[in-house]
Amino acid sequence: MKVRHSRILRTAGDMLLPLLLLFSLFLLLRGHDLPGGGFIAGLVASAALALYIFSRDMRSARQVLGTDPRSLLGVGLIIAILSGVPGLLAGDAFLTSEWYTVPLPGGREFTLGTPIIFDIGVYLVVIGAVMTIVLSLAEAEERPWKR
């Protein structure tokens, strides 16, 4: 995509990207108790990356992603499936949630469960899927179809 590099857009994109990605992680982690969750967080992260495509270009967006979005998709699906295995191991049905309590110093406790792992899988799948579509569309545009 030929982006006529607007300085304002580029500066804003550079600053917004890390903030939005952090925000998406925040949404992901708090999702179990407050509005948020893997799906929403994944959409926020994807929107942030899409913005980055507009403000910079596709190669930069790919660099931020660090890998092909399709791998992200696959890894996310595998994580989601694996999060169901502890339930199986405990003798329950597949995907039954299991909760573990981790004692923290200072007498506090921290509960950790398989649903958050599942949610991370969802998060990655959403980013992977949306970015696969966005990048394919954007790249298809770079090589205009000849009729």
Add this chain to the structure above:
Amino acid sequence: MLSAVLAGFVVAACAPWLAARLGARTGWVLAVLPLALTLYFASFLPRIAAGESMLFQYAWIPGLDIRLGFLLDGLSLLFALLISGIGTLIVIYAGGYLAGQRDLGRFYLFLLSFMASMLGLVLSDNLITLFVFWELTSITSFLLIGFNHEDKTARASALQGLFVTVGGGLALLAGFVLLAQAGGSYDLSMLLSQGEAVRGDALYLPLLLLLLLGAFTKSAQAPFHFWLPNAMAAPTPVSAYLHSATMVKAGVYLLARLQPVVGGTMEWFWLVSLTGALTLLVGGVLALRATGMKRVLAYSTVMALGTLTLLAGIGTPAAATALVTFLLAHSLYKGALFLCAGIIDHEAGVRDLREMGGLRRAMPWTATASIIAALSLAGVMPLFGFIAKEALFEAAVQAPELGTLLTVVAAVGAMFAVAVAGLVAVRPWFGVQATTPRTPHEAPPALLLGPLLLAALGLLFGLWPGLAEHGLLAAAASAVHGAEVVPALALWHGFNLPLLLSVAGLLLGLLLYVQWARVQALLQRLPLERYGAERAYEALMTWMVDVAAWQTRLLQSGYLRRYIFITLATLLLVSGYALATRYPVWPALDISDLRFHELVIALVIVLAGLAAVKARDRLAAVAALGAAGFGVALLYVIFSAPDVGITQVLVETLTVILLVLVLFRLPGYVNTSRGVIHVRDALMGVAVGGLMTWLLLEARNVKLFPSISGYFIEQSVPGGHGHNIVNVILVDFRALDTLGEIFVLGLAAVGVYAMLKLRAEDRR
């Protein structure tokens, strides 16, 4: 037992790796597996011969009470031994036959997978498991016929075999479902005692027809016989193994297996025995018409399959005995003959019978094996084939009906068999030495072992029929008949009708052989290429492609607007009809608690929708739709569903981004439609909108089940450890649903990727 069946698949998976390391010795090493299986199955012989039948069951999905069962009785043991025993010889033979082939590993992968599938087929107790293995044999057969995939005819033949057998398999599956409905179980061990109920079922005839269709296509019965000779495009070890000794007998196995359940009626007798008789005659005539050695053998296999079907149809104890005896004899001699044909092709380079002659001096051992096997095929005393033929005549003579007709057919078949035996075992070996493309020489041990051993077994069982009878055939015949059968196999039965028929068949067959050149020329004039069964198959295929093209033209116009119109029209008609008949009164709407800001949002949404319709360019339309979407998101937030609201906002944002990416490439707005079309589309839009409104209003009042929301709200914190109920539902309570959804999401993304990338690459 489970590991015996599955071992083949495991070793098959290792075969390519082994073949790459062992090279020419692969065959000898891999043969250890079928040999071990043969010994394992042979260890059951004493108990099965004593009349036992064994059921091995393994829990598969205990929650649904689905078991994996294997039934071992006389019939399945006979088949299991043939599969693993002949399999051993074939694996060794193939090592020599395909020595130096680049794809040897792939070949063994397919061959051993086939062997394991075939074992699973004959041992399965459960009908569904049997069906799965049945289809697996079709698929592995397809892969093996098409092994020389660079050859166009091999590919076409492979497809033909697949279509015919898998088409029949579809009928078989339906037949199995009906059978299980009628008999009350999917397990053969249960069904075998439910014959009465099945035969009395109201759907008995369709059930029978479906089962027979499956069995007949697999066992190449007329008019489905044409795929089998074409399957000879496969390498010779495959023809000997799959398309003669084992896979094509799967249909016969099914007939024999189900005979106690669905057999014994008039319908069964007429359909099965007459199809068998027809196949026998068709196979015999076509065998004499062909000139390629493998084709002649293939048609004579069709003939043998017809004989077996005929015997399954008769259904008397004598027929059950003849069936298992003929089955064993045929597997022995036909396997040997195919392997000898392969040797001639391999060492001398000829395939056409008319170009062979005088090869016995160059390959004495092959000639010996071939002649012994052919004598068995011709049914000459004292070979096992003779005993099988006598048993066949005996059964035909004693048939409850049509005795004369069936006897005549059997005798004609015997005559054809003698002529075929002469063609494949006199012509190549005797007479003037023909010049062959390669200097003929004796085959290496790997190639000779199979035919010699099979031919020797045919002689051994002929001299001591009791060996085969008491060992296995009595138990197998009892399993076929469903009650104890005491066969009396012997070389000498005294002077009787069967013996007379044997002698007459032998003499007439010899005459036919002597006059073969003339007979062949005469038969060649039959216009089978234009009116045969294969032509019908091709016409059917062409017709199918034409229908597909026609309905694609009809339904797949390629215009998105037309798809949307059809989809909406269907929705309107179907849902509208259901709604109008059940809830004809427009539900009352109470708007007294409507607040001002809600009204404003609703108005904004409506206005945005109108703006989208009236927009003059795409960007404006997208923006207007976005406004409508944000309005909806606001409504979600107001009605305390923040998660859904946030999601809606984000989806709207991303949709706009995606649309913008696409918009660049679309041509500008052009108004191509006329006013009438506008009115039609507007009416459709209003109607669908009205329908959805009606549906939603009605849905509020209808409660088919008590709401589950209460449970979710109650259990969210104690059960799900979370305060955000929406999220707890998504990742915990209904996590499996979510898992399915993210898979769909992934698939959609991959689909878009494939469409854009592949298409872009296509165009370049």
